[in-house]
Amino acid sequence: MIHMLVRSAPDAIEKLAQLGDATRYEAAGVEPHSETHRPPRTEGRTGRPDAASVLVDCVSHVATPTGRKPILKAMITTACEKNCYYCPFRAGRSNTHRITFKPDEMARAFDTLQHSKIVDGIFLSSGIIRGGVTTQDKLIDTAEILRGKYQYRGYIHLKIMPGVEYDQLRRAMQLADRVSINLEGATAERLNALAPKKDFAGELLQPLLWAHQIREREGIRASTTTQFVVGAVGDTDLELLTTSERLYRQAGIQRAYYSHFEPVYNTPFENLPAVDARREFRLYQSSFLLRDYLWEIEDLPFLDDGNLPLDVDPKRFYADVYLRETPVDIIHASRHELLRVPGIGPRGADAILRARRLGHLSDLADLRAVGIRAPDRAAPYILFGGRKPLQQLALPGMDSTTTG
Numbered sequence: 001m002i003h004m005l006v007r008s009a010p011d012a013i014e015k016l017a018q019l020g021d022a023t024r025y026e027a028a029g030v031e032p033h034s035e036t037h038r039p040p041r042t043e044g045r046t047g048r049p050d051a052a053s054v055l056v057d058c059v060s061h062v063a064t065p066t067g068r069k070p071i072l073k074a075m076i077t078t079a080c081e082k083n084c085y086y087c088p089f090r091a092g093r094s095n096t097h098r099i100t101f102k103p104d105e106m107a108r109a110f111d112t113l114q115h116s117k118i119v120d121g122i123f124l125s126s127g128i129i130r131g132g133v134t135t136q137d138k139l140i141d142t143a144e145i146l147r148g149k150y151q152y153r154g155y156i157h158l159k160i161m162p163g164v165e166y167d168q169l170r171r172a173m174q175l176a177d178r179v180s181i182n183l184e185g186a187t188a189e190r191l192n193a194l195a196p197k198k199d200f201a202g203e204l205l206q207p208l209l210w211a212h213q214i215r216e217r218e219g220i221r222a223s224t225t226t227q228f229v230v231g232a233v234g235d236t237d238l239e240l241l242t243t244s245e246r247l248y249r250q251a252g253i254q255r256a257y258y259s260h261f262e263p264v265y266n267t268p269f270e271n272l273p274a275v276d277a278r279r280e281f282r283l284y285q286s287s288f289l290l291r292d293y294l295w296e297i298e299d300l301p302f303l304d305d306g307n308l309p310l311d312v313d314p315k316r317f318y319a320d321v322y323l324r325e326t327p328v329d330i331i332h333a334s335r336h337e338l339l340r341v342p343g344i345g346p347r348g349a350d351a352i353l354r355a356r357r358l359g360h361l362s363d364l365a366d367l368r369a370v371g372i373r374a375p376d377r378a379a380p381y382i383l384f385g386g387r388k389p390l391q392q393l394a395l396p397g398m399d400s401t402t403t404g
């Protein structure tokens with residue numbers, strides 16, 4: 001297969017193979033936990049590609065709005081004039097192999113892979129050369145070619161460059177299903193410590209707000225995501241989640257992604273310690289509570305240092321502190337109160353409210369019957385009309401890793 005691909009789009013496919021897993025730090029899907037992770041490598045490879053190098057390194061299986069798909073994750077260029085302290089593509093990093101595509105070259109390579117059924121979607125990012133506006137034009141040009149010349153109607157996720165112009169963002173949102181504008185730091189101060197050449201308010205936060213305006217005013221459906229680098233510069237979970245909550249409420253972002261810091265050789269941060277991946281996971285759980293469970297930032301169990309406990313699901317932590325003594329009564333509770341209970345998510349809460357109107361709830365088996373998959377997780381924290389559950393299906397605390 002790969003030899004046919006190399007014959008039909010030789011330079012571009014070879015360059016994609018050299019690009020390798022350059023975008024491994026970028027989240028491309030809807031559900032971050034569903035993205036296939038591979039062991040990290042630090043550099044692109046050289047030489048002729050084989051099938052495994054294209055399939056394994058450039059393609060990630062991610063959840064998209066229309067299901068799980070193999071996505072080509074690629075960069076227009078791995079050259080960059082910025083100097084973000086954590087990044088393998090930063091300016092002046094002499095041993096970084098730089099690869100640059102023309103928009104039509106990238107589009108042709110994608111079309112080849114897409115017609116070969118190797119990929120069904122593209123996430124396109126880039127290093128920055130001659131400013132964010134010029135670089136953004138190249139990303140937009142690539143998407144224009146895909147939608148126009150190649151009549152591609154599938155999934156496109158475009159990265160938005162710092163300093164993008166309003167009209168460019170609008171055009172990107174017309175072409176793409178999703179755009180991502182990565183804040184990187186939770187505050188201007190944190191961003192300055194991570195990436196001193198990026199401007200938090202003007203270049204990054206403003207486009208996130210514009211994207212919301214464009215969706216609201218023009219009915220363009222492209223969603224927005226952002227991403228943070230976690231733990232390199234003293235940022236706390238409280239800061240990260242406070243900013244995330246504001247973006248959910250004020251900028252209508254679909255998802256905040258959290259990327260735990262891992263040091264890259266030959267960067268200013270090469271000697272900083274890697275951040276525990278569990279921190280990233282607790283941030284995702286808490287972020288979902290803020291976005292989908294009507295939680296406020298004050299409800300989350302931050303420790304004195306502003307971080308979440310690593311070893312316990314934040315919802316379980318909250319329930320153990322507040323709900324063991326004052327359980328939630330399934331028969332009378334509001335949706336908001338139901339969503340405090342471990343094992344009950346938004347769909348489960350709605351199912352309980354529906355069943356309650358029909359008077360069908362009296363014990364844990366009834367909860368299971370309406371779709372609560374693990375009612376035993378809820379059992380220690382609930383009542384049925386003032387009564388404790390009649391049967392306890394399993395001991396509590398079987399699963400301390402999931403938010404339900």
Ligand code: SF4
Pocket residue numbers: 080081082083084087088089090091126127128195
């Ligand atoms: S802008 Fe910063 S994070 Fe992006 S490629 Fe350049 S150096 Fe890396």
